[in-house]
Amino acid sequence: MIYDYDAIVIGAGHAGAEAAHVLAKTGKRTLLLSLSLEAVAFMACNPNVGGTAKGHLVKEVDALGGIMGEIADRATIQRRMLNAGNGPAVHSLRAQVDKNLYHRLMKRKLELTDGLDITEAEAAEILIDNGAVCGVKTAMGKTYSARAVVMATGVYLDARIITGEYVRATGPAGFMRSTALTANLLALGLDIRRFKTGTPMRILSSSIDYGAMEEQCGEEGLPAFSMLTEDEVRNDKKCWLTYTNARTHKIILDNLSRAPMYNGEISGVGPRYCPSIETKVVRFADKERHQVFIEPEGADTEEMYAQGLSTSLPYDVQEEMVHSIRGLEKAKITRYGYAIEYDCLNPLELNAGLGVKKYKGLYSAGQINGSSGYEEAAAQGLVAGINASRYLDGKEPFVMRRDESYIGVLIDDLVTKGTEEPYRMMTSRAEYRLHLRQDNADLRLTAKGRELGTVDDERYSKYIKKVAEIAEIREALKHRYKPEEVEEVFTAKGETLPGGSISGEEILRRGRLSARELLMIDPAFSKYDYDAFFNVATEIRYEGYLVKEQRTIKEAQRMEEKRLSPDIDYSSIEGIRKEAREKLDAVKPMTVAQAARISGVNSADVTVLLLWLRKREAATAVSAKSEENGKDGE
């Protein structure tokens, strides 16, 4: 049979864009379906890319040949490095991004990608033949045949938005929703649940009194998200900070009976990390004020995003609440905040390659998997796309371990533990945080991407150059400085002066000194790539801690190496508690390590499982041996 396409991607948001792009890049004829072409890579909520843990995800996506980083760099209007004072592992690049520009650049990038077709259509049915995907039928009735499908439906499945008493069956930001696909997924026997998230109001810039707020400018001298970015990244727009106050809180509390979150109108599960202002005021009643960041939605729009005021309160309460805040007394609301409810999959339906366990060729990525955030979506889109491509080639899925990348942590958390609320990436979820840094994302992943065929020559040659540069920096750090050369910087930092000469490496190991001080002593280092220099400095400075972490990584890897076949019938393993047997059967872990991470599977269960595996191995060995002996006898 000749298929219309090799693969079809449903949804052109941040997950769909990466999935479609990587499929096409690995030589697959790909169709990308979107409800509206105006919604391609649309940033429906905050105007940022990156931030804590999310910045790491963007860097990793870029290292593996994804496109979010380069587009974000080109659409950036302000950037900062969060956590610069809190240690090298958590330095997190965060960019204010022009939403409209981001959408336009991404759409163009996809339009120019060879082997990729983009069509505006609503997917209504995923066609299955004999347990394997064979195509997609649209709401118009047209059928496209393909052997692989990636679902990346975002928050559009049976979505509805809620602003107080106003409830509307629609997707975000006025885009239409998808109505047909949920019923199809249910008919396919998939576990569907309902999640909720929200967005704050947008405010007209000219109606804001910025004089009453704290100004926040971008920082200079920062690296880009993408290793392909060579142009200067724009950094001239400002953000502002103001606060809620007692009056704001009183307005909210007085109107709580009209809040959908509290009067029972919203049943979906909302995220704890992205609480609405009404939730914050109720849960943390003793907090006198909450931050409100005013951020530009773009460079050529007057609309400002009120970060921190996510709400589904009625329009009149939103107005009263906004007007009670310093600097927003006369604010004009251009769009009201709303909560949005949508259908998504229970991620326990997926294996670690983001494939739906029940059907061959069916993959799923982004908010449909219970995650939230553009970066989380892009990361999953990339992996789902890679694995759909590998499936078409008859190859094993590509799975990253928790010690290899934040993407590995993200996917493992989703498919092993499931999630009861929209999942956000946090650095605290990564147990090997010191190793998973922004500055080494490419060192961790680019060679892998090259093997996978997702890293092209341009990116690869830059990676090779960086590796060489790192060796060069290590060499340069052996240079010794005379005490008088370092005196000024040492004294300023309160470090004791060395008795004799001191090498660059030794300077980095001094407690009070860091890469920055070394640059002051020897400005020649500034010629090196920011990430390369920072990488070497960090590896030297934190060697002791890195070694400590490395030890636990090695221990954990032993459990990762014990593979588990998806065919194991856990219900038949006596000794494992019933609850754990059910969980194991539901997750069908790929390794013993993954099995041990399932909540509800305790160490006793794992011990029994190991004993069972041992016994089975022994039995297999015996039968193999007797077979061999039998042959000998012949």
Place this chain on the structure above:
Amino acid sequence: MKDTIVAPATAAGTAAVGILRLSGEDALSVAAKVFAAKGWSAETAEPYRMYLGKADAGNFADKAFCMYCKAPKSYTGEDVVEFHLHGGKVVLDGLLRRLVALGARPALPGEFTKRAYLNGKLDLAEAEGIEDMISAGSEAEAMQAYRMMGGEVSKGIERVKEFLIEAAANIDAVLDYPEELTDDNMPLIEAALTEAKAELTRLYEGSKDRRMLKEGLSLVLAGLTNVGKSSLMNALLRDDRAIVTDIAGTTRDVLRESFELEGVTINVSDTAGIREGSDEVERIGIARAERAIEGADLVIFVTDCSVPESEEERALYAKIRHKKHIRVANKGDAEKYPREADIVTEAKTGANIDALTALIADKLELKKRLETPILTRERQIFAVKAAADHVDSALGAIGAAGLDCLAVDVKAAWAELCSLTGEDVAESVVDEIFSRFCVGK
């Protein structure tokens, strides 16, 4: 299907009470075939209640208590029936044989514990506590093993884990929400870590008392020659082990004996009397005595009230006073030269010896030692020590390394403790962050 197993739950040997334990689906029906009591039957037996009745071993019957623990609220998580019988091998073995004849299977060593473990009724620390109880020699060690079962150590460890999670949450909240959490929470982190350290130290110090349970405590009798140390030792042992004469220097070496005090083994050493200008053999004895004094948990300094206090006596006391000690003024019947002493005894007649043993128990802090949770396994001690080291290193890194590095030590300490209780480390700092801090935009 799991069969019903049976075994004595008390150690072999003569004891006042012996316990037989049945565990499994048929525990109650098998028990019904041997036990009879007023208002008791397999159908009506009230769980967790002791019934006094008669257990029939076939060729004899004995008075017995019977208690039924209903699954899953039992030691193994299965139906359990316990018979409390008169102690002694004959009674226990007789009933055991009868129960086996009626369908129960003799349990393999550790099988009850294994079942409990597999049914998720024990964490590792508890399981090891039980293992220790099975091999417990003295009463106190058994008590200690019991406390482990009740989770005294686990409780101490839980407290440490709470401090550690507080520190970890304070660190991670800042790292994940640097723009929102701008207050300096370093004092909170430092305080939590300091508390964790103190609790870990308490647990670790307590573990040193494990030696006391396994090997007993050492009590050394010291004093000049012929002050009556050997008589005092005999009085303590209520035995005539040491040679007692009136010739100074009779005890030429260190004699060792032991007695039980509050269930703890006390090893008593009677040292050679210390005196100047003695012969070669005695000098060696004296050197040993000085070493024994140094290694003692408690020294009893014996003086003779029938002779005046000498320069030698004062010199010897100077060697002892830095040790934990009791000053005993002996030979109370001839108290011509009273001494400054904690207690006056007459060893030969046994006068005041009970008061002395009470004082010994008090000085050795036996009660307090027995109440402190004690880590009983090498692995536990190792883990607590390792956790303490990690916390130390975290405390040392405050101000010198980034918060991300600090977190490595805090989480390493936490992981050590989780490995100790056999619990899953999956517990999440993330939950803690959201319950403590108002973050997220």
